[in-house]
Every structure is written in C-alpha cells, then in structure tokens.
Amino acid sequence: MQIxxxxxxxxxxxVTGANLDYEGSLTxxxxxxxxxxxxSYEKILVANLSNGExxxxxxxxxxxxxxxIELNCATVHLGKIGDRLTIMSFARYMPEEAALHSPRIAxxxxxxxxxxxxxxxxxxxxxxxx
Numbered sequence: 088m089q090i091x092x093x094x095x096x097x098x099x100x101x102v103t104g105a106n107l108d109y110e111g112s113l114t115x116x117x118x119x120x121x122x123x124x125x126x127s128y129e130k131i132l133v134a135n136l137s138n139g140e141x142x143x144x145x146x147x148x149x150x151x152x153x154x155x156i157e158l159n160c161a162t163v164h165l166g167k168i169g170d171r172l173t174i175m176s177f178a179r180y181m182p183e184e185a186a187l188h189s190p191r192i193a194x195x196x197x198x199x200x201x202x203x204x205x206x207x208x209x210x211x212x213x214x215x216x217x
Contacts, residue, residue: 095123109159117148137170154199
C-alpha cells in the first residue's frame with residue numbers, strides 16, 4: 088500500500104502575469120520551484136486564495152529570481168494578476184517512508200520573496216548551492 092502525501096507547497100504566491108495564448112501550465116520562477124523540489128512538468132494542484140478556484144495543471148520554470156507566477160492558457164480564466172495562490176504537489180510513499188516524510192514548504196510575501204521555508208517536522212530546510 089502507498090500513501091499520498093504533500094510533497095511541496097508554495098504558499099501565498101502572487102500572480103504576476105497571465106498569458107491566454109500560451110499552451111498551458113503555470114510558470115513559476117525556477118528558484119522558487121527548485122526551493123520546494125518542484126520539477127518542470129510536474130503535476131500541481133493550485134488553490135486561488137482570492138476567489139476559491141482550484142485547478143490542476145503542470146509547472147514550468149520561468150526565469151529565476153524574478154518572482155514570476157504566471158497563469159497560462161485556460162487557467163487565465165481562474166484568476167487575475169495580484170491574486171494569491173497556494174501551489175501544491177503530492178507524491179506516493181510507502182508507510183515506512185511516510186513516517187519520515189516532511190514536505191518542503193515556502194511561504195512568500197506579496198512580491199514573491201521567500202518569508203520562510205519549513206517542513207512539518209522541524210526547522211527550516213537548507214537549500215544546497217548548485
């Protein structure tokens with residue numbers, strides 16, 4: 088048996104752009120995505136804190152250190168620039184792995200700068216330099 092748990096979360100991200108003509112997805116600044124362990128094309132669940140909409144799509148990397156959070160294609164209709172989002176990904180774990188699992192969570196300010204990084208089991212996690 089496997090258990091599905093939260094793997095990554097970017098909390099209170101501010102939408103900075105919307106592109107109806109793009110072919111899909113949510114663009115996230117690469118540094119923010121990597122901080123919580125999101126990979127390009129990973130399935131994500133997005134909750135719009137401003138209007139209650141929830142939708143699934145996939146993450147793509149935008150330019151690092153720009154604070155980009157951009158709604159693309161049909162998701163443009165589910166929010167607007169300035170809305171606050173929670174971006175989540177999930178993974179399946181065996182019960183033994185689940186007992187040791189801690190999701191990687193980044194909480195952002197209104198400029199999409201990191202206020203804090205945390206896990207559910209202790210102090211802030213370290214981001215390894217590349």
